Amino acid sequence: MRLTLHQRQIIWAYIFMSAALVFFVVIRWYPTILAFNVSFRDWNVFEGSGPWVGLENYQEIWQDAGKPRSSVTAAFSNTVRYVLFGVPSQLVLALAIALLLAQIRRLSAVFRVAYFAPYVTSAVAVAFVWNWLYQPETGLINQGLDLVGLPQQPFTKSPSQALPSITAVAVWQNLGFAVIIFLAGIQQIPGHYYEAARIDGANAWQLFWRITLPLLNPIIVYLTVLGTISYLRLFALVQNMSPQGTGGPLKSTTTVVLEVYREGFSSYKMGYAGALTVLLFFLILLITIIQLRFFSRRVEY
Amino acid sequence: MKRSQPFILIAALLVAAILLAACPAAMPAEAPASDSAAEEPAMADEVIEIEYWQYNFAARVDAMNQLIAQFEEANPNIKVVHNADIPYAEFRDKIAASVPAGVGPDVATLFYGWQSVWIDSGYLVPLPEDAFPPAMVAEEFSPMVQASFVEGTLYTLPTAVRALALFYNRDLMEAAGLDPNSPPATLDELHDQAVACTQRDDDGSLVVQGFVADPSAQDHHWFREVLVRQFGGVPYTDDYSEVLYNDEAGMQAWNYLLAFHTDLATGDRDLFDGSTNAFVGGHVCFHVDGSFRLGTIAKNNPEMNFGVTELPSHNGIKSTFGSYWTHGLTKKAAADQARFDAAVKFLQFITSADAGALWVDIVGELPAQLEAGSNPELLADEKLGAFAAGLEYSHATFFADESQQRQAIIDSFDMVILTDEDPATALQIAADTDQEVLDDFWSSR
Structure with missing residues (x-):
């Protein structure tokens, strides 16, 4: 049987795409499914297996969550806090910066690079630099506060300031990505909408609220969903900015992923860590579904 | 329908998980070993x-x-x-x-x-x-x-x-008018000399720290196996199945350690990223550490003029933590x-x-x-x-889970320093957390 040129092209397309498929199946999907499996077992890390214990790991998490000063409770509530602080500030700042960048012609490339650079920088490197900036006494920020006569702040050393301090770094790091996406969105909006509105007597404020913001809705949804997922999975910054990478002081910065890591690789409780991972998976899924349902209304003109 | 996709995904994952769970898990660790044993008799x-x-x-x-x-x-x-x-x-x-x-x-x-x-x-x-x-x-x-x-x-x-011993910076001692040839031999002397050695500038910022209490370095060991014993207690039962440092002796030891931060204010562990770095950098007079630190100092600050002496005794009791x-x-x-x-x-x-x-x-x-x-x-x-x-x-402390037991002491120390928790309550919390780790370990035996 002879294949037509078109059929052969299709076969070749599948062959090339299968490379990516193999990657996803082996590197992404298989471990994901394995994590579900591990979460139902008393998994022994060194033997690579363990007896089936059903929901015991989940029950243990539930019991631990009920204890005073529980790491699990701290991890989940901190994670939600990272999202609530991080995502809105990231969106608002990014939109403001993108609107300003859209106005300028000169040096705009320089600014874009400047805002985007942190996004492509390793989180560990970012964490180290910010650790130095946040240092008590010798850190740049505290010396600046001294200079203007304000009291020094403990930042990551204090249970109440540590989480906002780390969130600020996360926002700073992710800002560039959101700015670039917003910028692309702003440039997509046809200029004649603004012209028409101006002729009708709309002021700048109205232009923003009535044209720019509604037309950016799909982008806002996209960035909200992506941002939320990235804050729910926050790990590297916290591990490198909290004392000894423990999510401290006093569990004030720990996240779900950090607890997964600590339970799995420091206490070798893989089943428990697997169960936490599964819970996080469903949390992300649930939040994403809710966001997609409520925020993605179509805007048409 | 776009919306139903996530549910299909969940269903697929659950089915796959159950299938995987049903078949005996692969044991890759053993396969190569037994192969080579069969093929190549020694x-x-x-x-x-x-x-x-x-x-x-x-x-x-x-x-x-x-x-x-x-x-x-x-x-x-x-x-x-x-x-x-x-x-x-x-x-x-x-x-x-x-x-x-x-x-x-x-x-x-x-x-x-x-x-x-x-x-x-x-x-x-x-x-x-x-x-x-x-x-x-x-x-x-x-x-x-x-x-x-x-x-x-x-x-x-x-x-x-x-083992742990007391490191002392001879130059800083001399600058503070202390005799570098008679470093603290007792816990009381350590308190006194640490205070004498501490220097602050006009703003009250620490310039030289006498002693920095830092349980995330070696001080959690110092507390359990040395201070508690020196104040007349024992940290655990002999088989290390039960925590005992939450008693009167433990409380005195705890207060002794906390005092460096609270009453005496001879140091701040947040400066220079912890007590160890601060000592190696030449900003601290006295520091409890292990012999492995000699190499760190030789590499990072070979010029430092320091000495090492046995840990200060108390009530005539000598002790150190071995590991x-x-x-x-x-x-x-x-x-x-x-x-x-x-x-x-x-x-x-x-x-x-x-x-x-x-x-x-x-x-x-x-x-x-x-x-x-x-x-x-x-x-x-x-x-x-x-x-x-x-x-x-x-x-040497027998640890059921070293990192968790260490964290218990660090967290309780932080509660007092950072959130003004009552020291006795904080110590009790450390003991409870520690005990839970031990119970977990021994109950599975």
């Missing part, structure tokens, strides 16, 4: 290759390379592959990731406090009694090595051990008799008195063998002597 003239792992620490790698060279010369049919590329922070992760894949070590070096977790994880096998008789260990090794027996079975043996990195045989080694025999031979060699003597020269850790440890030359050593003297009164 022959006398055949070279057996065993793998040895430790974390990356230049002096240790160097010392071990020399030991391996000696061992291979004496045993030409055994080849030891030395893997020391793994940074300390990743060592446990790498082991956890490699061994299930069947590519781990036959002989591995681990912190003695990790033994319980490693044994529970099915990773270490008992050392054969004919090669390592318990009586020999009791007689020839430092008493702290008894911590290598878990429920009466010997699992690991070290080349070298460490050690120890070597164990893995399940991978036990899967093949020829390789296991080679691994046993190698372990015997690296835990000999000669190995300990070589180790102290290169790494600066004390030999685990008493014969080499009580060497008069070593006891007279200006820096190592204080540590060697401590070996006879040292205690």
Whole structure:
């Protein structure tokens, strides 16, 4: 049987795409499914297996969550806090910066690079630099506060300031990505909408609220969903900015992923860590579904 | 319908998880071992290759390379592959990731406090009694090595051990008008001299710190095994199954440690990233640390004029915390008799008195063998002597989970320092958390 040129092209397309498929199946999907499996077992890390214990790991998490000063409770509530602080500030700042960048012609490339650079920088490197900036006494920020006569702040050393301090770094790091996406969105909006509105007597404020913001809705949804997922999975910054990478002081910065890591690789409780991972998976899924349902209304003109 | 996709995904994942769970999990660790055992029966003239792992620490790698060279010369049919590329922070992760894949070590070096977790994880096998008789260990090794027996079975043996001692910065003492030739010998003197040595500038910022209490460094050990005993208590029951430091003696010890931060204000652990870095940088007068720090100082601040003395005594009681990195045989080694025999031979060699003597020269850790440890030359050593003297009164805590038990002390210390928690309440919380870890461990035995 002879294949037509078109059929052969299709076969070749599948062959090339299968490379990516193999990657996803082996590197992404298989471990994901394995994590579900591990979460139902008393998994022994060194033997690579363990007896089936059903929901015991989940029950243990539930019991631990009920204890005073529980790491699990701290991890989940901190994670939600990272999202609530991080995502809105990231969106608002990014939109403001993108609107300003859209106005300028000169040096705009320089600014874009400047805002985007942190996004492509390793989180560990970012964490180290910010650790130095946040240092008590010798850190740049505290010396600046001294200079203007304000009291020094403990930042990551204090249970109440540590989480906002780390969130600020996360926002700073992710800002560039959101700015670039917003910028692309702003440039997509046809200029004649603004012209028409101006002729009708709309002021700048109205232009923003009535044209720019509604037309950016799909982008806002996209960035909200992506941002939320990235804050729910926050790990590297916290591990490198909290004392000894423990999510401290006093569990004030720990996240779900950090607890997964600590339970799995420091206490070798893989089943428990697997169960936490599964819970996080469903949390992300649930939040994403809710966001997609409520925020993605179509805007048409 | 776009919306239903996530649900299909969940359903697919659950089905897949159940399918996976239903079939017996693959055991990759054993497959290669049994294959090679079947194909290559051990022959006398055949070279057996065993793998040895430790974390990356230049002096240790160097010392071990020399030991391996000696061992291979004496045993030409055994080849030891030395893997020391793994940074300390990743060592446990790498082991956890490699061994299930069947590519781990036959002989591995681990912190003695990790033994319980490693044994529970099915990773270490008992050392054969004919090669390592318990009586020999009791007689020839430092008493702290008894911590290598878990429920009466010997699992690991070290080349070298460490103890804590008091480091003091001679120049800073002199600048504060203290005599650098009489560093604190008692806990009261340590309080007094730390206060005298502390210097602040006009704004009240610390310039020289007398003593920085920092449980995330060695001070949690100092508290449990030294201070508690010196104030008349014991940290745990003899079998380390029950916490006892939440009593009157423990409370006094706790207050003694906290006072450096609260009443005396002789230091702030947040400056210079912790007490150790601050001392190595030359900003602290007195510091409790182990012999392994000598190497750090030699490398990072060789000009510093410092001395080391035994830990201050109290009520006439001397104590120090001993700890050690120890070597164990893995399940991978036990899967093949020829390789296991080679691994046993190698372990015997690296835990000999000669190995300990070589180790102290290169790494600066004390030999685990008493014969080499009580060497008069070593006891007279200006820096190592204080540590060697401590070996006879040292205690090694048996840890069920070292990182969690350490965290319990750190968190309670933070509660007092950062959130003004009542010290007694905080200590009780540490004891409760610690006890929970111990209960968890012992209940599964």
